[in-house]
Amino acid sequence: MPATTFDVFRYQPDSSDTPYRQEFALDHSDKVTLLDALLQIQDEQDGSIAMRYSCRSAICGSCSCKANGRTVLACMAQVEEIKEADGSDTIQVDPIGNFAPVKDLIVDLDPFWEKFRSVKPYLIPDGKAPEKERIVSKEAMNKVYNESKCILCAACYSECNSLAADPDFVGPAALAWGYRFAGDERDGQRKQRAKLYSGEHGLWDCTRCMYCNERCPKGVEPRDAIEKLGGVAFREGVSWGDAGARHARAFLVSVRTGGKLNETLLVPFTNPVTAPLDAPFALQMIRKGKAPSPLPHRIKKLNEVKHLMKNVKEEV
Amino acid sequence: MAKQFAYYPGCVAEFSSKELNATTQALAPMLDIELxxxxxxxxxxxxxxAEAKPNLYLTLNVRILSQAEEMGVDVLTICNVCTLNLRRANKMVKEDPRLLEKVNEELVAAGARPYEGTKEVxxxxxxxxxxEGMSALEARGPRGLNGLxxxxxxGCQLLRPSSVMGFEDPDKPQSMERLITALGGEVADYEGKSKCCGFPILLAREETAFKESHVALAGARDARADVMVTPCPLCHLAMDAYQRKAEASNGEEYxxxxxxxxxxxxxxxxLDNDIMDFGRHMVSPEQALATAGLV
Structure with missing residues (x-):
């Protein structure tokens, strides 16, 4: 029978404001999940350990936590696999990151739900409801299949680097739900959604650290959804108002005119108003040779690229 | 015989961070690599x-892969972001023959060569x-880093998502540690080594980006590193070119x-210091390197 030490983050605000760690030694069966192990500890050793859980089947999304620093769904994570991956018989268990702890492994998810609600995570069709149901082809539903798998476990928020730097960032799961509906052919609010998700703390704030794709236990690939929302913004003509969108536009202009990125174009294109105020820094960059010629950097066979830019159709 | 690669330095190494391109080109023959x-x-x-026009992203990247295929060699990159974008496109079309067919139709219509899906990045x-690299290094008998x-x-995009990158454990990368140790350097370990430098949003969300670069810069500083080393020129811009601005914004000294x-x-x-051109760096490494007797 395997034995494991669980080094658990404890926070019991009723008795102390200071979090502490507590080790629990546990003998358990070969194929025990982290959730089952924690419940066994709760049952046999310390009934006061607080954690959220419900379905035990990776459906409800309640039991996300960190195992040795990596965010997991406790009910999906096998104890023996964690030990093998990390080469240790001790597993550190912590609440998910980027949220305030409430008690032990339970965090305050209110900001998560507020952000989720803020993206209008429901279908808003145009016009009157039809007499019968709205039929959608399999192909059309496949466009939003990944995003439909989200179980709102918040694992993608736990290590999001943008969220760590800006607590107001609306975040990966909410934006994935945004695309779930912006990409649904029955929805009539694509343009409004593109506007809603753009702007400060919105889709252009994603720093592409890829933690969300790495940690999502359901294959939602939230970063990919954010990318698709950018595509929706461009298709709906909502691509000038935000500096992030203008930054992306500078790449398109660069590639169309020369094939390579024109770095010197990026700053004034992204921040046309504030760029001149940054002249001292620009001078430093010029002095260090870090401001290349603003003329297009022409590749060979640019005609191929121009043809592609004109003819490739987008489907987001 | 030298190992041949289709060399894809990426735009930043070709223009604003020329010292990276020049150093790579000079280093390659020393390590039996032909670029x-x-x-x-x-x-x-x-x-x-990809964030503006996803299909265009895919087509442009497959066009690059097809050029390498025509040359009969795999692609070698020196930038995290190029690596992710090219590898992701490669994975997408290799796993989905219908998608490859569709992309190839676009390429052929534009007069470009279609891709058969045979190359790696x-x-x-x-x-x-x-x-191969380690034995080439060993054969060269490096003079060493003198305990630097x-x-x-x-950074992020050489590690995550691991389903696309897959070279090493994204949470416990060791490739650079292996190289540093093999070259006679000392590893300064710290937690922020695989966090984001903030560069993708640096121009659009400067303050947020600086809070991100702070994590690694402060971590390396607190680990008493003489220097930081990165495999990505975009991370380099965020960490070096913008470091003084980050210091001012965060009220810190790195x-x-x-x-x-x-x-x-x-x-x-x-390698000749003139080629490596440390004078192009915003935060000069000269003193740290001189102390270690490397310049």
Whole structure:
């Protein structure tokens, strides 16, 4: 029978404001999940350990936590696999990151739900409801299949680097739900959604650290959804108002005119108003040779690229 | 015989961070690598084109892969972001023949060569930290780094998503540690080595980006690193070119010289300093390197 030490983050605000760690030694069966192990500890050793859980089947999304620093769904994570991956018989268990702890492994998810609600995570069709149901082809539903798998476990928020730097960032799961509906052919609010998700703390704030794709236990690939929302913004003509969108536009202009990125174009294109105020820094960059010629950097066979830019159709 | 690659330096190494390109080109023959130019390759889009026009991103990147296929060699990159964009496109079309067919129709209509899905994309770090690279390094008998204390900084897009990158455990990367140790350096370990440098949003969300770069810069500083080293020129811009601005924004002092990975190898192999051109760095590494007797 395997034995494991669980080094658990404890926070019991009723008795102390200071979090502490507590080790629990546990003998358990070969194929025990982290959730089952924690419940066994709760049952046999310390009934006061607080954690959220419900379905035990990776459906409800309640039991996300960190195992040795990596965010997991406790009910999906096998104890023996964690030990093998990390080469240790001790597993550190912590609440998910980027949220305030409430008690032990339970965090305050209110900001998560507020952000989720803020993206209008429901279908808003145009016009009157039809007499019968709205039929959608399999192909059309496949466009939003990944995003439909989200179980709102918040694992993608736990290590999001943008969220760590800006607590107001609306975040990966909410934006994935945004695309779930912006990409649904029955929805009539694509343009409004593109506007809603753009702007400060919105889709252009994603720093592409890829933690969300790495940690999502359901294959939602939230970063990919954010990318698709950018595509929706461009298709709906909502691509000038935000500096992030203008930054992306500078790449398109660069590639169309020369094939390579024109770095010197990026700053004034992204921040046309504030760029001149940054002249001292620009001078430093010029002095260090870090401001290349603003003329297009022409590749060979640019005609191929121009043809592609004109003819490739987008489907987001 | 030298190992041949289709060399895809990426835009930043070709223009604003020329010292990286020059160092890589000078280093390659020393390590038995032949870099074949790709004169018709575009920008990979850096995630920005993917964020504006996803199908265009895919088509442009497959066009680059097809050029390497025509040359009969795999692609070698020196930038995290190029690596992710090219590898992701490669994975998408290799796993979905119908998608490849669709992309090829676009390429052929534009007069470009269709892609058969036979090539791979490797970052120089991966090649060097692998068996072939390590034995080429060993054969060269590096003069060493004289115990220089180096903080490896991986950034994000060479590690994650692991389903696309897959070279090493994204949570416990060791490739740069292996190289630093093999070259006679000392590893300064710290938690922020695989966190984001903030560069993708630096121009659009400067303050947020600086809070991100703070995590790694402060981590390397607190680990008493002499220098930080990175395999990505975009991370280098965020960490070096914008470091003084980050200090002002965060109310911190880092004073952390940041080397491009090929510069670290160049130092260990005795490459000419004029080629590595440390004068182009915003935070000068000269003093740290002089103290270690490397310049």
């Amino acid at each position: 074949l130019p790709m004169p018709a390759a575009t920008c990979c889009g850096a995630g920005d084109i 490797t970052h120089m770090l991966w090649y060097l930290a692998g068996e 204390r180096v903080a490896p900084y991986y 004073n952390m010289p940041v080397l491009h990975l090929p510069q670290l190898l160049g130092l260990a192999l005795g």
